[in-house]
Amino acid sequence: MTAPILPNSFTTGPDERGHFGIYGGRYVAETLMPLILELQAAYEAAKADPAFAAELSNLSNHYAGRPSKLYFAEGLTRHLGGARIFFKREDLNHTGSHKINNCLGQILLARRMGKTRIIAETGAGQHGVASATVSARFGFPCVVYMGATDVERQKPNVFRMKLLGAEVKPVTAGNATLKDAMNEALRDWVTNVEDTYYLIGTAAGPHPYPEMVRDFQSVIGKEARAQMLEQEGRLPDLVIAAVGGGSNAIGIFHPFLDDASVEIVGVEAGGHGLDGDEHCASMNAGRPGVLHGNRTYLLQDADGQILEGHSVSAGLDYPGVGPEHSWLRDTGRVTYVPILDDEALDAFQVCTRTEGIIPALESAHAIAEAIKRAPTMAPDKIIVVNLSGRGDKDIHTVGKLTGLDI
Amino acid sequence: MTETRIDRRFAAVKAEGRPAFVTFLTAGDPDPATTLALLAALPRAGADIIELGMPFSDPMADGPAVQAAGLRALRGGMTLNKTLDLVREFRKTDDVTPIVLMGYYNPIYSHGSEAFVVDAKAAGVDGLIIVDLPPEADDELCLPALKAGLNFIRLATPTTDDKRLPAVLTNTSGFVYYVSINGITGSAAPDTSRVAEAVDRIKRHTRLPVAVGFGVRTAEQAAAIGAKADGVVVGSAIVQAVADSLDAEGRATAATVPAVEALVGALAVSVRGARRPVAA
Numbered sequence A: 001m002t003a004p005i006l007p008n009s010f011t012t013g014p015d016e017r018g019h020f021g022i023y024g025g026r027y028v029a030e031t032l033m034p035l036i037l038e039l040q041a042a043y044e045a046a047k048a049d050p051a052f053a054a055e056l057s058n059l060s061n062h063y064a065g066r067p068s069k070l071y072f073a074e075g076l077t078r079h080l081g082g083a084r085i086f087f088k089r090e091d092l093n094h095t096g097s098h099k100i101n102n103c104l105g106q107i108l109l110a111r112r113m114g115k116t117r118i119i120a121e122t123g124a125g126q127h128g129v130a131s132a133t134v135s136a137r138f139g140f141p142c143v144v145y146m147g148a149t150d151v152e153r154q155k156p157n158v159f160r161m162k163l164l165g166a167e168v169k170p171v172t173a174g175n176a177t178l179k180d181a182m183n184e185a186l187r188d189w190v191t192n193v194e195d196t197y198y199l200i201g202t203a204a205g206p207h208p209y210p211e212m213v214r215d216f217q218s219v220i221g222k223e224a225r226a227q228m229l230e231q232e233g234r235l236p237d238l239v240i241a242a243v244g245g246g247s248n249a250i251g252i253f254h255p256f257l258d259d260a261s262v263e264i265v266g267v268e269a270g271g272h273g274l275d276g277d278e279h280c281a282s283m284n285a286g287r288p289g290v291l292h293g294n295r296t297y298l299l300q301d302a303d304g305q306i307l308e309g310h311s312v313s314a315g316l317d318y319p320g321v322g323p324e325h326s327w328l329r330d331t332g333r334v335t336y337v338p339i340l341d342d343e344a345l346d347a348f349q350v351c352t353r354t355e356g357i358i359p360a361l362e363s364a365h366a367i368a369e370a371i372k373r374a375p376t377m378a379p380d381k382i383i384v385v386n387l388s389g390r391g392d393k394d395i396h397t398v399g400k401l402t403g404l405d406i
Numbered sequence B: 001m002t003e004t005r006i007d008r009r010f011a012a013v014k015a016e017g018r019p020a021f022v023t024f025l026t027a028g029d030p031d032p033a034t035t036l037a038l039l040a041a042l043p044r045a046g047a048d049i050i051e052l053g054m055p056f057s058d059p060m061a062d063g064p065a066v067q068a069a070g071l072r073a074l075r076g077g078m079t080l081n082k083t084l085d086l087v088r089e090f091r092k093t094d095d096v097t098p099i100v101l102m103g104y105y106n107p108i109y110s111h112g113s114e115a116f117v118v119d120a121k122a123a124g125v126d127g128l129i130i131v132d133l134p135p136e137a138d139d140e141l142c143l144p145a146l147k148a149g150l151n152f153i154r155l156a157t158p159t160t161d162d163k164r165l166p167a168v169l170t171n172t173s174g175f176v177y178y179v180s181i182n183g184i185t186g187s188a189a190p191d192t193s194r195v196a197e198a199v200d201r202i203k204r205h206t207r208l209p210v211a212v213g214f215g216v217r218t219a220e221q222a223a224a225i226g227a228k229a230d231g232v233v234v235g236s237a238i239v240q241a242v243a244d245s246l247d248a249e250g251r252a253t254a255a256t257v258p259a260v261e262a263l264v265g266a267l268a269v270s271v272r273g274a275r276r277p278v279a280a
């Protein structure tokens, strides 16, 4: 592949057709094209409307609990020795992860567009819970598609969604994980085009979703940057986030992209290792292709059939990645590394024991990278880790894998 | 662009005063040899045009029947190259029946668009329907396909309004495929009166033949749609007939080809008779 031309700024994308370099775009069936164009127009109008921003900001503060804290993880720092580690505490948001940031933005947009029914896909169930939550708050019926495998391994979240009044539809196609849930949600959407709003949970899908989800999640990075300047009087040296579809990662990365002194690292699910097929490291072990409405790095076989990945963390168990990450990878601005299941499980326990914070298994991948790097860095260096969610949902998985009896 | 088998076939059925019968089949379901036998049986049973589905792991616009067929094919080791091999084999015995490959973009992108259109043309393919490539992405495959002498057939849907239709029809060739319902293949039955309206609307924008499909499964529906449209497409019903004929292990049986031939034969009679006045 030819090297992309380096831009003056890394924050100007996408272009009007939704491209980040060669990535992104709108590869959808004709039935959906008019809807996606309508969505884009509605989003542009909402962006230009101060009342929309005001309502979102009000809900973010009083309903979701923003701003989330930037917390100096002293226990973990002392345990590791080396760079100081800060956590951006998205785990403290209402519903327990960053997913609520995006859901609040999109539910306001759905209401503005006059839609009356919400559908969503979910992997770990965090986005499903956040979707069910905002649907309850705004009085929409909500259907959540979830792979049957994930229904099994994320039971607490399935129960939460049901309590919130959502209908959870298990999807048995394929490996019955996030990719299959997304296929099924798209099938619902083409069938119910008139009344239905598809609330995509990550910075992927056809344009304008990657841009829109990024914008709603960028509150993470904007806050973190300002908090760091206020608390420490300077920018961090390194920002780390886990990458599933890439929404928490792009949310914290984006406001730092043009800060040349800040190194940025995205962590992919390395599963059982990149040698075999049991991982979800699309940018380290995949190649560009087209799936779910956009061009991006994908796990695929020689024939262009999409492979089912594997991760101990349901939220990272997706064979693709948001298109902006693919572009950031190719430009070299962001480095993407894999973290294995075992490393994430270790980090989960280290964080729990040294900080008294139970992180989501997704977030534990980011912590694992910080655990690797902090000891190699001087004590005056600063690492910010996006603690994208809390780990209550994962205690059964961790219990099973570590032989703990719950 | 030079005339393709598709152009010739639509001209021929028009001269006969009847609509074309377009049949869909998934390549490699459940194995290539069976597909080859089915391909030979379809024209014999009255199919005018064959749509051959290229299996894809993530068929976002397909209903359960076509999804399952694709999975059976992929499990049997079907690939894009093997689909082209099937067309090449078919052409050894049939040089007139048009073949349209239908599927999703990624396997083609993976193969390389430029190489694919050349390989497809050489194998004897006449046209392409790629579900997830809207006109906004024409430079990726549509334009190379036209240059290689393949028709690029686009889907128009109930959500394609008059404002958008011209964009959808630009660079469309061979025929226009009107998707009669919002939804996935093989789901709800189309409302035939609204289909007639839609066909008229599309014809105000183009001189291309308009074929109608998605959800057509009975002889009555086929006849009602054929009264108005230039072509009637049946897919899920045929694919389901294949599925129903398989043994417990999902292998083809002696019943597979006859079952499909019987279904297609019966549907062909109603499509061919669609414009004939009903005897009093």
Ligand SMILES: Cc1ncc(COP(=O)(O)O)c(C=O)c1O
Pocket (backbone or CB within 6 Å): A097, A098, A123, A124, A125, A126, A127, A201, A202, A203, A242, A243, A244, A245, A246, A247, A248, A249, A314, A315, A316, A360, A362, A363, A388, A389, A390
């Ligand atoms: C806590 C948490 N972090 C991260 C992710 C991965 O998603 P994304 O990459 O879009 O942030 C999920 C997805 O479910 C999640 O629940």
